[in-house]
Amino acid sequence: MKITILGTGTSQGVPVVGCHCEVCISRDTRDKRRRPAVLVQHKNTNLIIDIGPDFRNQMLDHFPGKLNAVLLTHEHNDHTAGLDDIRPFNFKYDMNIPIYGLPRVLENLERRFSYIFSSQKYPGIPRISLKPIRPWDEYEIQDVTVLALPVQHGGLPILGYCFEGFAYLTDVKKLNEKVVNQLMGIKVLVISALHHNKHHSHMNLNEALALVSKLQPEQVYFTHMSHSMGLHKKIESRLPLNVKLAYDGLIIDV
Numbered sequence: 649m650k651i652t653i654l655g656t657g658t659s660q661g662v663p664v665v666g667c668h669c670e671v672c673i674s675r676d677t678r679d680k681r682r683r684p685a686v687l688v689q690h691k692n693t694n695l696i697i698d699i700g701p702d703f704r705n706q707m708l709d710h711f712p713g714k715l716n717a718v719l720l721t722h723e724h725n726d727h728t729a730g731l732d733d734i735r736p737f738n739f740k741y742d743m744n745i746p747i748y749g750l751p752r753v754l755e756n757l758e759r760r761f762s763y764i765f766s767s768q769k770y771p772g773i774p775r776i777s778l779k780p781i782r783p784w785d786e787y788e789i790q791d792v793t794v795l796a797l798p799v800q801h802g803g804l805p806i807l808g809y810c811f812e813g814f815a816y817l818t819d820v821k822k823l824n825e826k827v828v829n830q831l832m833g834i835k836v837l838v839i840s841a842l843h844h845n846k847h848h849s850h851m852n853l854n855e856a857l858a859l860v861s862k863l864q865p866e867q868v869y870f871t872h873m874s875h876s877m878g879l880h881k882k883i884e885s886r887l888p889l890n891v892k893l894a895y896d897g898l899i900i901d902v
Contacts, residue, residue, distance in 0.1 A: 649814060650902075651838070652687040653897065654682065655684045655702055655706060662680065678881075678893070685706060686816055688814075690811075692714075694715050699729075700725070700728065718748070719749070722750070724819070744775040745776050750781065761774075783807065799827070808820070813834065814835065817837075820851050833865065836868075841872070841873060843877045844878075853870075857891070867890050
């Protein structure tokens with residue numbers, strides 16, 4: 649399985665518009681963080697987790713070929729706003745793109761992108777098929793088995809996704825013990841760590857490190873990082889050997 653990290657930033661992205669902190673003006677490409685998303689590839693199957701406002705540019709950089717499905721963690725703008733840019737895949741491969749997500753999330757898409765679901769179809773609109781899923785649903789997409797995991801994003805229940813040897817969890821504040829047991833000792837974990845301060849709906853770096861210590865994965869990459877996390881080279885040098893900061897364009901072989 650090949651994992652491409654498409655974006656590692658927060659809802660504003662990094663650099664933040666109008667900000668002149670050391671991260672936002674950094675020339676290190678690892679400090680340029682688009683909105684969070686990953687590409688999961690196995691054999692002939694290509695899956696995207698989240699489709700935020702940077703989706704078009706992410707696909708220009710990492711076009712996978714035929715896209716078999718999009719998996720949504722939740723409905724926030726930085727995870728869904730790029731939905732209209734699914735159209736090139738519709739045109740090129742003449743197919744509807746399945747969109748998997750919680751029923752609440754798919755209902756939100758129907759309201760926000762009402763023109764897609766109108767009874768009077770405008771030519772050229774995105775062609776998608778909504779696929780409602782729930783926590784602990786396990787399902788097959790082509791030759792990939794996906795397990796949907798419940799995640800608490802503050803007071804909002806969202807989803808993480810687990811594959812054989814790999815799990816992706818973003819916007820995490822806490823996990824229940826069943827999820828902790830599911831992830832124990834996993835080979836590769838990509839999980840969010842916002843910055844250094846307490847936050848009502850995200851783990852900070854210390855909280856994420858404490859969770860990693862409990863889970864004991866073989867390799868960890870932190871994502872969904874704000875500019876307040878600090879420079880990539882400075883922060884990563886302080887982390888345990890099996891913990892790294894993810895960066896846009898990082899490729900992980902599982």
